[in-house]
Amino acid sequence: MLLEGSNVTGCFCSPVCKSKGKKPCCILKLIGNVEPEMKLPKYQLKAGQGLSSYEFISEGPKGLIVKRVQFTAINQEQVYNLAFGDKGLDNDEINDLAISNNGDSEKVLATVIAAVYAFCDKHPDIWIFATGSTNARTRLYRMGITKYLEEIRADFELYGEFNEEWEYFEAGKNYTSFLAKRKET
């Protein structure tokens, strides 16, 4: 099998393939983006100087929607809550129950994860707690995490809450909240 369109060349069917890489037996053309999946498109993040509150603008069929992400220290040392939602049109109020349907949920999630990287870059020793505003939204986050679990695990210690205990995050379990910490580099 020869991969074209990437920096990988050669036959990968060995040892089944008798060509032993000299003459590729089959060709697989990679179409589209061959970058690692975590390099998803993201929105440009803006933040205050404290790098604890972020803002970005979602663009889609419903128009421009200002979204805010905030990391807030809770009453337990070294733990911050991660939350995000839509900014109101005429005021500064945030709605974390809004269903934008702007057709960009993956890009929004990738942008929130980018904010996590930015915040943890400044505060490498903290834990980040997150949960959805509703069960459906928690499920959505769980699916998003599961999709990129390998990549997330490379950089973060990741736990899920199950029966009021933290356990290593595993795909397919109905966790109700999440806890993450940047791995030491």
Place this chain on the structure above:
Amino acid sequence: MKTIADLNNSKVPIVIIDKKLDVLDNIVLFPKKVHLAEQKMAKIGLPKKNRIAK
């Protein structure tokens, strides 16, 4: 000093600092969520220290 290539390859995003957003650092935008996080963490605590993440 980081090069443009370093920045492009970094998982840490480029963030525009906007001083107008400084005011948000002093406001809790999601008080209900913070309260919920405090309740949960008080009940469960942090993961056990002897666990080593995979």
